[in-house]
Amino acid sequence: MAGGTSIWISSEAKTDPKAIFNLRLLYLLVAVAWGGSFYGFDTGNIGGILTLPSFKNAFGLNDVPQEEQDNRKGTIASMLAAGGAVGALLAAPTSDYFGRKWSVLFWGMVFVLGAVLQMIADYDVLLAGRFIAGMGVGASSMLTPQFLAENSPKSVRGSMTATYNLMIVTSLMLAFWVNYGVSKWNFEGVEHDNTQWRTSMGIQIIPGALLCLMIPFVPETPRWLINHGKSEKGLKNICHLRKLPADHEYVQTEYREIEAQVRQEQESYAGHNYWVVLKDVFTSRSNFQRFFLAVMLFLFHKLTGTDSLNYYAPEIFALIGVSGGSSSLLTTGIYGVVKTVTSLFYVGFLVDRVGRRLPLLVGALLQATAMLYLALYLRFAGTNTDSVGGTPAGGIVGIVWIYIYAFGWSFGHSVACYVVAAEIFPTRIRSFCMSICFFINWIVDYGITRATPNMITNMGWGVFLLYAMLTYLGVVFIFFCLPEMKGRSIESMDNLFERPLWLMWRHAYPTEEEKVRSDVRENIVADKLGHDNDEDGRKDRVEHVETA
Incomplete structure (x- = not known):
């Protein structure tokens, strides 16, 4: 990005002033994107940690009935999502009233506190730590895409916003491999040594500390400043980030679009309180259609079954015949590598060259088909958790389909809902709408994560069939209702969503005039x-x- 060239090289970026791709923008991207590591490490850690003998010994998971073990595992894993739901709701008022920048810093500090508490070998303290860290994760999941989208040039907005998701899957992969590494520790009394599980758990403190150290040197978003009557400061920050003078055509176009949208919002309903925001969301057809679209994208995002795989991948691999312990963790580690490599391809090439819509449709179809195979295989071949002769042929095909699932997820549902939610809403209602979207995201995450161990025990193959059917249904919704956002300015969405939502497929791709x-x-x-x-x-x- 530095040195006057863009690493994304989309068609729109080629015509932009070279000065806008600079070290200031790169620093902002790195500083804010650490928020994705919160989610990635905390999600990726716990699935493997739950299988470590030292963790089971420290938290009383040995020698208890299967139902009690399922309940404890579900509670430990899902406590993060419970905190995430609360954090997502609280992030909106802090973002609106104290600014995007200081909200990111505050919730980063909350996450670090929760991560430290999880290092204590006490069941109740662990649950409290995961809930507090979850609040930081939930708030950051809303604030990070919002902050990146509001500061990004529109030609690379998708890539910059999707970097949050790239950090999620990269951290998820690293967590998988750290778990695999510590599972290979083999010395007398390892099951009584807390160092094993604490090494895996403690890695998440690093990105939290880096975010807290770097954010104070990042400028506030111009859109928040202009929306709160600080137009002069907002223009100054645009010039600072773009490294262009105030009278440059690029700066003037961006500034005037923000000003025009703020002026229109104030003409409809003056003020920023949440009663005004609610009126803005539910009495404006354009705003309500955006809100409904974002909520549905998040619902289908969760109903693909990704949380079941993220949290319980070692156990799911064991169902199709991968032997337990280090072997299932190794297979899980490769699953993380597939996600990361595909996400790099998505961020580096697809999102701002191909767009959001087509990769999501293709990726969701791959995910649904993978889940359908797992359901049919387990239905007719049965589970293979006691396999001693190696993974059966059908199980090997199942492993391949899980990797195909990861491939489709990484350029589909993994990213699209975050990017779309961050770029379709007007500035005044953006925090509120994104907050509700992420609250729904985390509540569904909590339900799925808490129920997965019991669902696998009681439903078996039916779990995967349910995920497949819901994902296929999501493909139909996406085809008809999701337009392409690539190349459009955030403010031009006002014109786009004046059309009926179910007819968006007819207007999916913008003309040059519709991009402003x-x-x-x-x-x-x-x-x-x-x-x-x-x-x-x-x-x-x-x-x-x-x-x-």
């Missing part, structure tokens, strides 16, 4: 015409004088 808010585009054209007329008038006067 209509009223601002008309004003810019008028200004140019006026400038050209002035130039022509000056030329006529000069020619007249010269003739005389």
Whole structure:
């Protein structure tokens, strides 16, 4: 990004001023994207840690009935999601009233506190730590995409926002491999040594500390400043981030679009309190359609079954015949590598060149088909948890399909809902709408995570069939209702969502005129015409004088 070139090289980015891809933007991206590591490490850690003998010994998971063991595992894993739901709700008022920047810092500190508490070998303290860390994760899951989207040039907005998800899957992969590494520790009394599970658990403190150290040097988002009556400071921050003067056409277009949207919002309902925001969301057809679309994307995102795989991947691999212990953790580690490599491809190439819509449709179809195979295989072949002769042929195919699932997830549901939610809402209602979306995200996450051990024990193959059918249903919804956001400015979404939601497939891809808010585009054209007329008038006067 530094040095005047863009690492994404989308068609829109090629025509942008080179100055906007600079070290200031890169620093902001790195500092804020650490928030994705909160989710990745905390999610990836716990599934493997629950299988470690030292953890089972420290938290009383040995020698208890299967039902009690399922309940304890479900409670430990799902406590993060419970905290995430609360954090997502609380993030909205802190973001709106104290600013995006200081909210990111505050919730980063909350996450670090929760991560430290999880290092204590006490069951109740562990649950409290996971809930507190979950609040930081839930808040950051809303704040990080929002912060990145509001500061990004529109030509690379998808890539920058999706970096949050890249950090999730990268940290998820690292957590899987750390778990595999500590599972290979083999010395006398390892099951009584807390160092094994604490090494896996403690790794998440590192990104939390880095975020807290770097965020104070990041500027506040111009959109929040302008929306709160600080237009001069907002323009200054645009110039700072883009490294362009205030009178540059690129800066003026971005600034005037933000100003026009804020002015329209204030004309509808003056103020920023949540009663005004609720009116804005539910009485405006355009805003309500955006809200409904984002909520549905998050629901289908969760109903693909990804949380069951993330939290309980070692146990799911064991169902299809992968032997337990280190072997299932190794297979899980490769699963994490597939996710990370695919996410790199998505962020580096797909999201701002191909877009959000087509990769999501293809990825969701792959996920649904993978879940369908697992359901049919377990239905007709049965579980293979006691397999001693190696993984059966059908189980090996199942492993491949799980990796295909990871491939589809990483350029589909993994990213799309985060990116779309961060870019479709007007500034005044963005925090509120994203907060509700992420609250739903975490509540569903909590339910799935808490229930998965019991569901696998009681439903077996039916769990995977349910996920497959719901994911196929999501593909139908996405095809008809999700337009392409690539290349559009955030403010131009006002024009897009004046159309009926179920007809979006007819207007999925924008023309050049639709990429800029209509009223601002008309004003810019008028200004140019006026400038050209002035130039022509000056030329006529000069020619007249010269003739005389």
